[in-house]
Amino acid sequence: MDNPSSVTTTLDAVAFDVDTSDGGRRRILHPLTLSLSEHRVAVIGANGSGKSTLLRLIAGLVAPTSGSLQLSPSGVRPGFIFANPQAQLIMPVVGEDIAFSLRRSIGSAAQRRRRSREILDTMGLGDREDSSIYELSSGERQKVALAGVLAAEPELVLADEPTTLLDLRSTVEFTELLMGLAAPMVVATHDLALAAMAERVLVFDHGRLVQDGPPATAIPHYRDLSGAG
Numbered sequence: 001m002d003n004p005s006s007v008t009t010t011l012d013a014v015a016f017d018v019d020t021s022d023g024g025r026r027r028i029l030h031p032l033t034l035s036l037s038e039h040r041v042a043v044i045g046a047n048g049s050g051k052s053t054l055l056r057l058i059a060g061l062v063a064p065t066s067g068s069l070q071l072s073p074s075g076v077r078p079g080f081i082f083a084n085p086q087a088q089l090i091m092p093v094v095g096e097d098i099a100f101s102l103r104r105s106i107g108s109a110a111q112r113r114r115r116s117r118e119i120l121d122t123m124g125l126g127d128r129e130d131s132s133i134y135e136l137s138s139g140e141r142q143k144v145a146l147a148g149v150l151a152a153e154p155e156l157v158l159a160d161e162p163t164t165l166l167d168l169r170s171t172v173e174f175t176e177l178l179m180g181l182a183a184p185m186v187v188a189t190h191d192l193a194l195a196a197m198a199e200r201v202l203v204f205d206h207g208r209l210v211q212d213g214p215p216a217t218a219i220p221h222y223r224d225l226s227g228a229g
């Protein structure tokens with residue numbers, strides 16, 4: 001991509017632990033030191049390897065147990081896209097949901113409505129403004145969830161397995177939408193075709209970064225690791 005990112009994410013010895021039911025601690029992410037400034041970064045690895053945890057840390061949804069994490073320039077607004085759009089669709093009607101996501105950034109209801117229409121139009125969902133969320137297909141719901149995130153103009157997009165629930169056609173469409181975004185993006189994914197479009201791919205295994213490089217080297221490494229080479 002020739003669109004350099006203006007956001008740098010710096011992790012300095014960032015680790016993340018959780019409490020276990022027997023009163024102990026479990027290390028989910030081992031100390032990680034990393035600087036990300038590419039426009040498209042993909043995070044791949046087996047189930048439970050720590051991909052979502054990394055994204056949640058970058059988004060500020062959870063705090064590191066130790067180490068420090070910084071987004072630069074300071075005050076960068078991240079937007080988080082979940083695998084399951086149900087996790088972020090709040091209102092029953094498409095236009096209302098987008099407007100709801102703007103409640104903090106735009107004071108006037110009329111302006112929220114205008115901005116909501118604008119974003120739905122650009123995503124080819126202009127005719128869905130008054131549709132019930134429940135009558136949309138999974139692909140349409142995922143697009144509406146993305147529209148809600150984009151309406152707030154995030155300066156860094158964190159996408160957590162955004163194509164997992166989509167069929168082939170919706171995956172292709174949604175991937176195009178994601179890849180066309182102006183904002184830099186870090187995407188955790190099992191979709192290796194999506195990972196192959198990134199400039200940099202991080203491979204995680206059991207909470208450790210085990211490979212970091214271009215798709216041409218990182219993806220084969222992950223295949224070997226999975227015994228699928």
Ligand SMILES: Nc1ncnc2c1ncn2[C@@H]1O[C@H](COP(=O)(O)OP(=O)(O)OP(=O)(O)O)[C@@H](O)[C@H]1O
Pocket residue numbers: 018028045046047048049050051052053054188
């Ligand atoms: N808050 C938490 N409490 C307990 N366990 C957690 C918590 N957050 C993450 N984990 C555990 O940490 C491990 C890594 O989780 P994470 O969701 O980051 O993995 P992942 O690589 O995204 O997996 P998947 O591909 O299955 O989505 C998992 O075993 C998960 O159960």
